[in-house]
Amino acid sequence: DQQVKQNSPSLSVQEGRISILNCDYTNSMFDYFLWYKKYPAEGPTFLISISSIKDKNEDGRFTVFLNKSAKHLSLHIVPSQPGDSAVYFCAASALGNTGKLIFGQGTTLQVKP
Amino acid sequence: NAGVTQTPKFRVLKTGQSMTLLCAQDMNHEYMYWYRQDPGMGLRLIHYSVGEGTTAKGEVPDGYNVSRLKKQNFLLGLESAAPSQTSVYFCASRQSTYEQYFGPGTRLTVT
Numbered sequence: 001d002q003q004v005k006q007n008s009p010s011l012s013v014q015e016g017r018i019s020i021l022n023c024d025y026t027n028s029m030f031d032y033f034l035w036y037k038k039y040p041a042e043g044p045t046f047l048i049s050i051s052s053i054k055d056k057n058e059d060g061r062f063t064v065f066l067n068k069s070a071k072h073l074s075l076h077i078v079p080s081q082p083g084d085s086a087v088y089f090c091a092a093s094a095l096g097n098t099g100k101l102i103f104g105q106g107t108t109l110q111v112k113p
Numbered sequence: 114n115a116g117v118t119q120t121p122k123f124r125v126l127k128t129g130q131s132m133t134l135l136c137a138q139d140m141n142h143e144y145m146y147w148y149r150q151d152p153g154m155g156l157r158l159i160h161y162s163v164g165e166g167t168t169a170k171g172e173v174p175d176g177y178n179v180s181r182l183k184k185q186n187f188l189l190g191l192e193s194a195a196p197s198q199t200s201v202y203f204c205a206s207r208q209s210t211y212e213q214y215f216g217p218g219t220r221l222t223v224t
Contacts, residue, residue: 004155006155009153032211034211034212036215041217041218042217042218043117043203043205043215043216043217043218044156044203044215045215046212046213046214049211049212089155089156091156093211098144098161098163098169099144099207099211099213100146100158100161100171101146101156101158101211101213102158103148103155103156103157104155105153105154105155106155
């Protein structure tokens with residue numbers, strides 16, 4: 001069973017516009033959510049995170065929204081830049097000291113100049 | 114400060130051969146993780162360690178073994194490689210926060 005789902009394999013947006021990447025989860029025990037960005041032939045790099053006690057976290061052009069009742073989170077990138085073209089993974093973690101992350105399948109974002 | 118490094122970067126194995134992937138981190142992190150990434154499936158946890166001398170199974174541990182003899186190193190072993198283990202392998206580490214820091218990956222092909 002896929003506890004974290006990214007239902008859109010790909011997304012294409014024009015430079016300067018908003019990119020919205022979505023993620024759904026099924027496990028109500030998840031208490032922390034993260035977004036990672038991955039370029040080809042590189043490891044994932046941490047982008048932004050949000051605790052389950054918040055509904056929004058902002059860092060520059062990146063904002064993550066969490067809707068606990070819908071078990072849904074989204075990553076907004078405004079404005080989108082060609083350098084943002086990458087694969088984006090959402091991940092979730094449950095309470096406990098192991099810090100295991102459950103990843104979604106990833107969404108490939110293409111930002112066109 | 115190299116962060117997380119992985120050796121080797123690429124490897125081709127024949128079915129039945131064995132190999133060890135090495136992960137090293139210089140951030141003095143307690144926790145280390147091994148993931149595999151396959152197309153359309155995201156990253157899946159193979160094994161992890163919560164400290165030197167400890168290991169535990171993740172989501173997809175079958176066919177793999179691990180060891181954490183030193184705090185800075187986490188080894189992933191394949192005793193008898195199978196084509197189903199063709200994948201990209203990532204190592205990660207973390208300290209007290211949830212954020213994990215990833216290595217550049219090892220691309221393994223089993224023929």
